[in-house]
Amino acid sequence: MKKDIILAGVGGQGILSIAAIIGTAAIESGLHLKQAEVHGMSQRGGDVQSHLRISDKPIHSDLIPNGGADLIISVEPMESLRYIPYLSENGWLITNTKAFVNIPDYPDYGELMKTIKSFPNHIALDADEIAKDIGSPRSMNMVVLGAASTFLDLSYEKLEEGIKIIFGRKGEKIVDANLKAIKAGKEFTKQYK
Amino acid sequence: MKKLLLLGNEAIGQGALDAGLSGAYGYPGTPSTEIIEYIQRNPEAKERDVHRTWSTNEKTALESALGMSYVGKRTIITMKHVGLNVAADAYMNSALTGANGGIIVAVADDPSMHSSQNEQDSRFYAKFALMPAFEPSDQQEAYDMPRLAYEISEKYHLPVMMRLTTRLSHSRAGVLRNSILEENKMHLPEIKDQFMLLPAFARKKYKHLIAVQKDLEMESENSPFNKYIEGTDKSMGIIACGLAYNYLMENYDECNYPILKIGQYPLPKKQIQNIFNECDEILVLEEGMPLVEEMLKGFLGNLKIHGRLDGTLDRDGELNPMKVRKTLGLPKLSSKDIPELVSGRPPALCVGCPHTDSYKALTEAMKEYGKGHVFSDIGCYTLGYLSPHNAIDTCVDMGASISMAIGASDAGFFPAIATIGDSTFGHSGITGLLDAVIQKSNIVIVILDNDITAMTGMQDSQVNGKIEQICEGVGVEKEHIRIINPLSRYHEENVKVFKEEIAYTGVSVVIPRRPCIHVFAKRKK
Known part of the structure; x- marks a missing residue:
């Protein structure tokens, strides 16, 4: 099993939380993992x-080579x-459709x-809207993760466990909101496919 | 045992803690910051009361660590590559005093300059100081190396460098922990006059430092981090340093060329000789500048050595799997181009940032003088160069804003303005301010006080709450230390303050004071 994933977005949109949850789920599943992120x-x-x-x-490079990613998961359409x-060639593009416009x-x-x-393998969803609809407007990133969840080859329960571990510190309410959000994203993909 | 999911930086922090660390010193700087941040929030470090607060700059950090080592304790100093320039005086001399308790100088380089002003390679500093150095290729090595580094540091009474680069510093992987070592008991150096560098002593110590080089080389020959991997195809041998090893292996299921993986310096001469004799050509893969390649090639150039110097690999920028793949002559993986409609999204000051309002007022006050008058510095506010602000003209090194304004003013340039952040002012601005006061330079220093070291991710600022006292203490006249509130509703007032201080002949300090919006948001919670 091997999944190479590019996570994309604009600073502050929460891609590192997506990475942390997939990462935790992967480690909990006994898999190897490398995750390069951007700071500064x-x-x-x-x-x-x-x-x-x-x-x-075992994984060698921290960086994915061009032409090597199985998935692009983006919380912003242009960034995808x-x-x-x-x-x-057979990779999937999974993106939020809500534009983040901070450039002229x-x-x-x-x-x-x-x-x-135009990419045959794509999932496009308005994750901001879905997050709002289910009453968790700040969980847009988890909706996107949910939409990507079936492509990860990780069990859905492990992802839920990841959410509980990562957001556990912030209290039950936040954990529940995020669990709801990931589920909504997963449902979207089920119907889209 | 369960693996911890750690950044390369965090792995060093955990590795140092588990190897008996008593104190961590440093100044925040991307990509090095998370080493100390990790130690700061680590419950075991808290329980053991490991020293873990930020220092004013890299030099004071290194000197404090020397003091901790002097009394026998293990310590780590962290900084980004250009921070080592600030600490260089203490660093170079620490190779002569050496260590009593083990010292690790952890430096994170930033090839490709993701968040930096140059891409200098700290391994040159290790070689320059004749200091052993470790260069991990993955997070597990980043965790494991501090233990051996402390052993070597205490065995040879020498500080040891750990050199990282951005991609390892900021990449996470599973790490297995080792046993936890006790901290050293306090004890003064057994070597008489160890930390006394009067010339007569320093000369002896330098001879000693030269003499132990052959022992350090032997340590490298036997190091678990330097590995000779046999290969059947001897038409080429590959020397891969640190992270470069990963990019090499990424491109092969099995590599048939002999490989020498380097993780500990000084270079293991026998192993290098071995691969050199065995193979027709040598390819050197190293992240950063061509240090190893240049050493092997020599001044006149051995034509059998290839790497960044002869263009076999790109001369600048960080390595990646594609660059290495091209160098190895392997076919490109098929991939599409970025669609044309994608536009650039450069970093920008956040919405609501106090710097935006400060710059707006300053720019308006400066309108009549034209462009080119504002010397600036290192921090979020450097983004004020970009549109729509277009507010500053220079960015060189920590503290340069004030000193450059002095020099320009000395040449008769008017007005000369310096903009500098609160943390940068503490780091390297105060000495410049003293110069200005002594010579009564006709400059305006704008200390953008947002309460925090923002760009590196919200670390405490050492001068928090002390800026006016510092300025007054250094000798700025009280009535020319002006505090303003950078909010749009005070814009007219703020413009007026800037204009008044520009008109004053002498040193003025204007302090726009409003917390970074991220600090503000956090406090409101």
């Missing part, structure tokens, strides 16, 4: 990405496309969606 200057409202690699064999060079030259939204949908 680029976090300030800029594009951020994380390379997450899971395997049942920035990492297309990493995507393997953000592309035309229609064109953006058209480009995303």
Whole structure:
């Protein structure tokens, strides 16, 4: 088993929480894992990405090579496309469709969606809207993780366990909101496929 | 035993703690910051009361660590690569005093300059100081190395460098813990005059340092972190240092070339000789500058050695699997280009950032003088160079804003403005301010006080609550230390304060004071 995943978004959108939960689930499943993340200057409202690699064999590089990623999981639509060079031929693009506009030259939204949908293997969902609908507006990132959950080759229960471990400190309410969010994302993918 | 999921930096922190650490010193700097942060929040460190607060700068950190080593305790000093320049005076001399309790100088380099002003390679400093160095290739080695590093440090009475680079510092993997060693008991150095560098002593110590090099080389020959891996295809041998080993192995299921994996310096000469004799060509893969390649090649250049110097590998920037793959002559994996409509999203000051309001007021006050008057410094506020702020003109090194403004003013340039953050002011601004006061320089120093070391992720600022007293103590006239509140509703007032201080002939300090919005949000919770 091997999954190479690019996580993408804008600084502050919560991709490191997604990484932490997948990472915890992977370790709990006895798998090897490497996860390179971005700290420092680029976090300030800029594009951020994380390379997450899971395997049942030892992993060498902390970085995924171009053309090697099985999945791009993005919490922002334009950012999902920035990492297309990493995507393997049969890889999947899973992205939130809610644009985060903090630059003057953000592309035309229609064109953006058209480009995303030109990839045959894609899941596009308005995770912000779904998170709002289920009453957990701050759990958009977990909705996206839920939408990607069936592609990870990790058991769903382990991901839930990951959420409990990572958010446990913040109290039951926050854990529950995130569990609800990941479930909503998973349901979306079930119907989309 | 269960594995811990740790960043490379955290693995060093845990490794040092488990190897009997008594004190961690450092100044925050990407990509090194998480070593101390990890120790700070570690419950065992708290229980043991391991020293773990930030220092004012890298030099004071290293000197404090020397003091802890002097009384026999194990210590670690952490910094980013350019921080070692600040600590260099203490660092170079620490190779002569050596260590009593073990010392690890942990330096994180930032090739490709993700968050830095240059990509200097700290291994050159280790070689320069004749100090042994460790370079982990993965998180487990980052955890394991401190233990051996302390052993060597105490065996040879020498500080030891641990060199990391961004990708290992900020990448997580599972790490298995070892047993936990007791901390050293306090004891003064047994070597008479060990920490006394009067020239007569220093000369002897330097001879000694040179003499132990052959022993350190022997340690490297026998190190578990230097490994010769046999291969059947001797047309090429590969020397891979630190992380570069991973990028090499990523590209092969099985590599047929002999490989020498390097994780401990000085270089193991016998092993290098071995691969050199055995193979027709030598490829050196190293993250950072071509240190090993240059040593092997020599000044006149041995044509059999390849790497970053002869262009076999890119000369600058960090390595990755693709660069190494290309160098090995392997076919490219098929991949698509970035769709054209994707635009850049550079980092920016956060919405609501106090610096935005400070810059807005300063820029308006400066309108009549044209561009090119604002010397700035290292921190979030360096982003004020970018649109829409376009508020500053220089960024060189910690503290340079004040000293550069002095120099420009000395040349008759007016107005000369310096903008510097509160933490940077504490780190390296106070000495510049003293210069300004002594010569009565005609400058305005803007100390952007957001209450925290923000860019590196919210570490305490050493000068918190003391800035006015420091300025006054250094000799700035009280009526020219002005505190303003950088909020848009005070914009007109703030512009006026800037204008008044620009008009004053002498040293003025304006302190726009408002907490970083992230600190503010945290406190509100």
